[in-house]
Amino acid sequence: MITTGLPGPADEPPPVRLLDPEGRRVEDPRWPLDLSAEEERSLYRDMVLVRRFDAEATTLQRQGELGLWASLLGQEAAQIGAGRALDLRDFVFSSYREHGVAWCRGVDPVGMLGFWRGTAHGCWDPYRAGMANYQVVVGGHAPHGVGYAMGMQRDGADGAVLVCFGDGATSQGDVNEAFTFASVYGAPVVFYCQNNQWAISEPLERQTRVPLYRRALGFGFPGIRVDGNDVLACLAVARGALEHARSGAGPVLVEAVTYRMAPHTTSDDATRYRSGEEVEDWAAQDPLVRMRTYLETTGRADAGFFTEVDEEAGALAARVRGGCRAMPDPPATAIFDHVYAGPHPLLDAQREEFTAFQTQFEDAS
Ligand SMILES: Cc1ncc(C[n+]2csc(CCOP(=O)(O)OP(=O)(O)O)c2C)c(N)n1
Ligand SMILES: [Mg+2]
Known part of the structure; x- marks a missing residue:
């Protein structure tokens, strides 16, 4: 028999983790992370605010105020960890689900909704945010990101590009072509794959026979697997990967292992293809609960902090609701503008x- 020589599932190293599912801090010498209590609290705050925003957007869709919404529920740690690792030198290309990354880039959530309400083709200024608008074509933005990174390389810029996509996107030609170009040109790119286990109704086992992070090795660059429900680990790994790319050492693939707790979009009924037990198993690994437990048990945050964050989330939801409803309809001829x-x-x-x-x-x- 001819074998792959790859380790079997039992020998696979565990994903990078700095907070275990019970909210206890664990050290990984390869990924040191030294944050102040204030920085840790602010990571939690961001996760709560984007979750609240997401819930409000889902409700607005149900009430006919948005045409569609793609929820980030369950993926807050993966998105906030990566988003907070970026700095002003960097640029992001994302799919349709990275509202949390956009939040970290300073994009106003009300503005994000213009796209989903159908009042805007592009709903934020990419240059101001350092992030291109949503891409709905699965994987279509991966070559864009690599091209942008190659441009940065030629301009002598010292930033890196973060390209965010899902597990399903790794089966797209565009993503594989982007891997090849990034590798052979040593482009400063971090490919950030949120493996949320599903591509609409297609499970991960229909995308790959090897862990996704291992795909990178075949293209000649490093791949790292991180616990995508651990915001500290996502931040540490994304930081390290961006530093690697900025230093001129070429691309990196990060696979953040997480779960899409909501249906694919508001047009999907996930109960038709996945079990309630699977969803419950992942609910027990909720990234917000894990971080909250850590902050509480270590005394890094008190009850007043959590109340404040919840109040802030309520105010954000009210602002988003009002802002969404007040968004003016463009004239029908606006379809011809900006083509x-x-x-x-x-x-x-x-x-x-x-x-x-x-x-x-x-x-x-
Ligand atoms: C090129 C292309 N093919 C198919 C679709 C329809 N489609 C939209 S999202 C999606 C699944 C993508 O799954 P994944 O990459 O895992 O991202 P996730 O939605 O889970 O975040 C598909 C097939 C599309 N938008 N673009
Ligand atoms: Mg997916």
Whole structure:
């Protein structure tokens, strides 16, 4: 028999972890992390606020205020850990679920909703945020990220690019092509895969026969697996990976092992393809509970802190709700704006035709 020579599942090293599921701090000499209690509290705060924002967005969709919403529920640690590892030199390319990363880049949550409400094609300024707008084409932004990183490399910039995608995206040609280009050009990229176990209704075992982080080795760069429900580990690993990329040492793949607690989007019914027991098992590893337990048991936060954060989350939800409802509808002709940077004769003709079409109805009324 011909074998792969890869370790079997039993010999697979555990993912990097700095907080165990019971909220106890564990050390990993490869990933030192020295944070003040204030910094640790602020990681928890961010996770609570993005969870609350996410819950509000789901409700707004149910009430007909948004066309669709892709929930980040369960992935707060993976997103806040990576988002907080970034600095102003870096640039992010993400899929449709990285509201938590966008939050860390200073994007206003009300603004994020423009895309999901259908009032904006692009809902934040990529250059101000250091983050491109949502990408819905699965994996489509991976080559964009590598191209951007190669540009940074040629400009002598000292930042790195973070490319976020899911487990399902690793089966896309775009992601594999991006891996090849990043590897052979030594591009400063961190590929950050949130393995949330599902690609809509397709489970992980339909994407890969090896742990996803091992894909990197075949392309010639390092791959690391981190506990994606441990915000401290995600921060430490993302920091280390970004430093590696910024230093000119080439790309890294980080696989953050987590779970999508909500359906794929508000259009999906996850009960049709996954068991309640599986969801319950992962609920027991809730990233917010883990961090809260750690802060409480070590005395790093008192009851007043948690009350304050909950109040802040309530105020954020109210602001998001009001801001979403007040978002003005664009005129129908706005569909023709911003297609190209400058005027285009074909588009101008289409706009004119459409305007004439609309005018007929005005006459009729
Ligand atoms: C190229 C392409 N194919 C298919 C789809 C439909 N689609 C949207 S999300 C998705 C699953 C992606 O799963 P994963 O990469 O694991 O990300 P997750 O949604 O779990 O965060 C699919 C197949 C798409 N948007 N783009
Ligand atoms: Mg997935």
